[in-house]
Amino acid sequence: MVDVNKLEFGIETFGDIVANEDGSLKTAAESIRQIVHEGELADKLGINVIGVGEHHRPDYSVSSPETVLAAIAPVTKQIKLATAVTVLSSDDPVRVYERFATLDGLSNGRAQVMLGRGSFTESFPLFGYDLTDYDDLFNEKLELFDLLRKEDAVTWSGKFRAELKNQEVYPKTEKELETYIGIGGSPESIIRAAKFGYKVIIAIIGGQAERFKPYIELYRRAAQRNDMPTYPVAVHSHGFIADDKDEAVEVAFKNIKANFDRIGLTRGWAPMSREQFDNETKVGSFYVGDPETVAQRIAHTIDQLDLGRFDLVYGAGNQTAAQRERMIELYATKVIPRVKEILANKEASK
Amino acid sequence: MQFKKIGIIGAGKVGIVLAGLALQAGYEVRISGSGSVKKIDLTIDTLVPGAIATENADLIANSDLIILAIPLSRYKNIAPKLLKNKLVIDAMNYWWETDGNREEVLSPDSTSSEQVQNYFKDSTIVKTFNHMGYHNLQDEAKPQGAPNRKSLFVTGDNPQAVDQVAEFVNTMGFDPVVHYHLEDGIMTEPGSPLFGASLNATDLNDVIENFADTDFGKQIAAAKKK
Numbered sequence A: 001m002v003d004v005n006k007l008e009f010g011i012e013t014f015g016d017i018v019a020n021e022d023g024s025l026k027t028a029a030e031s032i033r034q035i036v037h038e039g040e041l042a043d044k045l046g047i048n049v050i051g052v053g054e055h056h057r058p059d060y061s062v063s064s065p066e067t068v069l070a071a072i073a074p075v076t077k078q079i080k081l082a083t084a085v086t087v088l089s090s091d092d093p094v095r096v097y098e099r100f101a102t103l104d105g106l107s108n109g110r111a112q113v114m115l116g117r118g119s120f121t122e123s124f125p126l127f128g129y130d131l132t133d134y135d136d137l138f139n140e141k142l143e144l145f146d147l148l149r150k151e152d153a154v155t156w157s158g159k160f161r162a163e164l165k166n167q168e169v170y171p172k173t174e175k176e177l178e179t180y181i182g183i184g185g186s187p188e189s190i191i192r193a194a195k196f197g198y199k200v201i202i203a204i205i206g207g208q209a210e211r212f213k214p215y216i217e218l219y220r221r222a223a224q225r226n227d228m229p230t231y232p233v234a235v236h237s238h239g240f241i242a243d244d245k246d247e248a249v250e251v252a253f254k255n256i257k258a259n260f261d262r263i264g265l266t267r268g269w270a271p272m273s274r275e276q277f278d279n280e281t282k283v284g285s286f287y288v289g290d291p292e293t294v295a296q297r298i299a300h301t302i303d304q305l306d307l308g309r310f311d312l313v314y315g316a317g318n319q320t321a322a323q324r325e326r327m328i329e330l331y332a333t334k335v336i337p338r339v340k341e342i343l344a345n346k347e348a349s350k
Numbered sequence B: 001m002q003f004k005k006i007g008i009i010g011a012g013k014v015g016i017v018l019a020g021l022a023l024q025a026g027y028e029v030r031i032s033g034s035g036s037v038k039k040i041d042l043t044i045d046t047l048v049p050g051a052i053a054t055e056n057a058d059l060i061a062n063s064d065l066i067i068l069a070i071p072l073s074r075y076k077n078i079a080p081k082l083l084k085n086k087l088v089i090d091a092m093n094y095w096w097e098t099d100g101n102r103e104e105v106l107s108p109d110s111t112s113s114e115q116v117q118n119y120f121k122d123s124t125i126v127k128t129f130n131h132m133g134y135h136n137l138q139d140e141a142k143p144q145g146a147p148n149r150k151s152l153f154v155t156g157d158n159p160q161a162v163d164q165v166a167e168f169v170n171t172m173g174f175d176p177v178v179h180y181h182l183e184d185g186i187m188t189e190p191g192s193p194l195f196g197a198s199l200n201a202t203d204l205n206d207v208i209e210n211f212a213d214t215d216f217g218k219q220i221a222a223a224k225k226k
């Protein structure tokens, strides 16, 4: 049963390059500063989490999300500072721990690690890893990170990094680092998260959210089998909100399509059709429209999957600062309260 | 021949979706992963209850139609003799991110399904299910005659086998568009306008008929000339 009072709502950005009003593009540097500004805005408006992605590509401005979060930390009070996601497979778990423990100190315990394998692969050749070790890398590094997170001396050895012997890692945090594992549609990933007893956030990038119901059941059963705790599950999906429904749909279509098609080009999938987009916005995993439309759809997903948290991925493609900021305002002031209201009414009538 | 028992090799994203569709269609379904049953039993029991989790050898011995739903870089881990005289659907694509460098997985002079057929030389390979994303396969499966039902390309060198698989595809929720040349599978590989697209039969046929005029078609033709 959804506990409306405990529900969390976040926004996440992959660091897409921001557009000027005339359609020209801002620099990556300007786009990064825009995110800091948006973090401040989201905090003031009471949004619970801001997540910043890690990419190593020309179309995204952020390769070092903790640095951006560190700038957001001192200008905000309550918002949690998350990555979305940290590509653990091509990172060093010790460094990941150190960076987040530092961010946690800076922000009074608001750092949140989101570990994933990433849906892009640029970081592998960049940092000298072999993609064919994809699974082994993630497994091994997660195992080490899990030890580090307990903040005791660590003794560990593995294939991909120097061993640690009774090693302390610093700084220590004031409480344990909040950690999520970000997963996609693979059953193996959700079982792994359950085995480690971590919170999970599911990236639903296409199709009906309901189809993840059995996956969430799998998370619970796998945790039970391993005597591990479970937590309410989180989901992140793309969306766009504007005052006017038609305007929202047109802006989102143009931008989300451009974004997906650009990625598709390198991976060999066909361009997004209007039919596909419309399907995703009506019953799939794009949350697009005026506040009421988006609120109804988010409420439906939270209810169907019994979620504890929903993050809207914003800014896909090249949106203007005004579009991005208005979206955040509408999400915070109209959508979130309305989602809570819809769900509270639903609970009351059960 | 009407199939009764379907065996799906590969208990990943696609394998599980296909298992679900096959159960819905009333087939007896077996599914295997690369390891022991214990590795996949909880997954199968939770995601596709009713499907039998097993290992490759048992699955192959007990199925009249086998689907290969594993990464292309892994098919050589299955001994050809295991699949001798079997009708096998190849649902695999070369996918750089999982399979690594193309040269290590595929030779440049033929299509992936032809190479799969060459390797499993005593089996009959039919290619299908490969060009639609796994969640589209799940969301778009519809009963025969449903409006805007989506379509899957089915191709292979053995016409009788292709027709049987086409009928199977129909029972799984899609309109089959058939061709009788395994090498035509290239028309649905990554880079093709059909890859990752969910089209109805009319639109799919349209792309196939005009394939030579698509950018990808031109690329393929140019590569063949070399």
Ligand SMILES: NC(=O)c1ccc[n+]([C@@H]2O[C@H](COP(=O)([O-])OP(=O)(O)OC[C@H]3O[C@@H](n4cnc5c(N)ncnc54)[C@H](OP(=O)(O)O)[C@@H]3O)[C@@H](O)[C@H]2O)c1
Residues within 6 Å of the ligand: A186, A188, B009, B010, B011, B012, B013, B014, B015, B032, B033, B034, B035, B039, B056, B068, B069, B070, B071, B072, B074, B077, B078, B091, B092, B093, B094, B095, B129, B130, B131, B132, B133, B134, B135
């Ligand atoms: N993803 C899509 O949307 C999509 C759509 C159409 C076609 N395809 C194609 O379908 C195939 C599978 O893709 P996927 O996305 O489902 O991959 P996946 O989620 O990684 O699943 C692959 C599965 O194959 C298993 N496997 C590997 N080697 C095996 C072996 N020798 N015997 C039995 N099982 C074995 C793996 O088991 P372990 O984990 O134990 O190794 C895993 O369960 C690929 O060729 C892909 O190109 C994918």
